[in-house]
Amino acid sequence: MLQCHVKGCKQGYPLQIKVSTSRDAKQESERDFNPEFLERMFHRIDWTGLLHAKEALGIEGDLPATAPDEFGQLNASEQQTLHHLLMEVEMVEGELVCPGCGLEFRVRSGIPDMRLPEDSLEK
Amino acid sequence: MKRKHFESHLQQMVQTHAFPKPQIQLEQYPTPIALAAELVWTADQEYEDLEEATVLDIGCGTGVLSIACALMGAEHVVGMEIDDGGLQIAKENIEFAELEDTIDLVQADVLQGPRGHWRRKGDNVHPFDVVIMNPPFGTKNNEGIDMAFLQRGIEYAQQSVYSMHKTSTRDYILKTLQKWGHDEVEVVAEMKFEVPKMYRFHKDKSRDIEVDLIRIDLS
Numbered sequence: 001m002l003q004c005h006v007k008g009c010k011q012g013y014p015l016q017i018k019v020s021t022s023r024d025a026k027q028e029s030e031r032d033f034n035p036e037f038l039e040r041m042f043h044r045i046d047w048t049g050l051l052h053a054k055e056a057l058g059i060e061g062d063l064p065a066t067a068p069d070e071f072g073q074l075n076a077s078e079q080q081t082l083h084h085l086l087m088e089v090e091m092v093e094g095e096l097v098c099p100g101c102g103l104e105f106r107v108r109s110g111i112p113d114m115r116l117p118e119d120s121l122e123k
Numbered sequence: 124m125k126r127k128h129f130e131s132h133l134q135q136m137v138q139t140h141a142f143p144k145p146q147i148q149l150e151q152y153p154t155p156i157a158l159a160a161e162l163v164w165t166a167d168q169e170y171e172d173l174e175e176a177t178v179l180d181i182g183c184g185t186g187v188l189s190i191a192c193a194l195m196g197a198e199h200v201v202g203m204e205i206d207d208g209g210l211q212i213a214k215e216n217i218e219f220a221e222l223e224d225t226i227d228l229v230q231a232d233v234l235q236g237p238r239g240h241w242r243r244k245g246d247n248v249h250p251f252d253v254v255i256m257n258p259p260f261g262t263k264n265n266e267g268i269d270m271a272f273l274q275r276g277i278e279y280a281q282q283s284v285y286s287m288h289k290t291s292t293r294d295y296i297l298k299t300l301q302k303w304g305h306d307e308v309e310v311v312a313e314m315k316f317e318v319p320k321m322y323r324f325h326k327d328k329s330r331d332i333e334v335d336l337i338r339i340d341l342s
Contacts, residue, residue: 029224031224034175034198036175037175037198040175041177044250087224109214110227110228111210111214111228111229111230112229112230113230113231114229114230114231115205115230115231115232115235116232116235
């Protein structure tokens with residue numbers, strides 16, 4: 001689900017990804033490379049979150065440790081890695097864990113359940 | 124493509140168009156295909172808001188609006204829904220339309236707010252270009268829920284928000300939005316929403332409700 005630039009990379013404190021160990025916990029597909037789209041998305045990406053996601057999902061390929069100013073400054077292979085990570089990889093089963101409070105959000109059939117438990121709302 | 128062609132295309136791409144167990148407290152009514160087509164057609168043809176856009180569908184229900192956006196050329200759509208039943212149908216509909224690569228589903232309670240999810244602090248970057256919704260009208264013991272949906276939509280969207288509201292509440296909604304600092308609000312279409320007899324308290328067989336399609340410009 002970290003294919004989704006929005007969910008994985010948008011949090012001020014990126015949720016940690018725990019992919020389930022079951023066989024079909026991660027799915028990869030093929031989508032057309034769309035540099036214009038990635039260019040526009042680029043500034044909305046939380047780079048630290050993205051790198052965490054890459055590691056947690058076990059995705060090969062290079063990405064710089066810090067984000068360059070523009071998408072165009074990534075070399076061709078880095079652009080492909082970003083494309084693959086954002087657009088083609090999906091976590092089907094697992095958890096998203098808040099690094100702040102440890103709250104776990106379950107992901108089932110590719111749908112993260114972001115509902116907060118009642119007791120966490122009173123804070 | 125013509126408007127009516129888009130509508131019939133959408134009709135064909137939506138497999139299941141009803142909630143198996145409608146829940147009254149969530150005010151679940153399926154969004155009629157014609158209304159979904161109207162919203163998406165307007166957003167694309169009149170405002171060019173959808174081409175390659177990222178879209179959030181708040182309270183997506185069975186996913187009709189999300190599917191309509193994806194068919195119209197949105198690059199990525201997220202459907203947010205609280206109810207298991209709605210999500211299940213939405214998932215099946217998305218698979219039927221073969222749009223799994225474009226549409227993601229998230230189970231969440233709109234009223235619990237972003238709490239930092241999907242938002243970066245301190246800057247003005249909003250995660251989605253466009254937010255669309257057919258919110259509950261807030262008439263069944265949940266007054267104000269329509270405004271809560273709108274408020275969320277405005278927080279998430281960079282460019283525009285599209286929403287449907289009862290025409291009878293138009294003045295109130297426009298005034299409230301103005302109070303929040305949004306002057307760029309337009310009623311872009313007036314439509315009829317047929318509410319079928321679904322719940323026991325419905326007396327008539329079905330009833331037409333007049334609905335405004337509004338667009339909030341945030342750019």
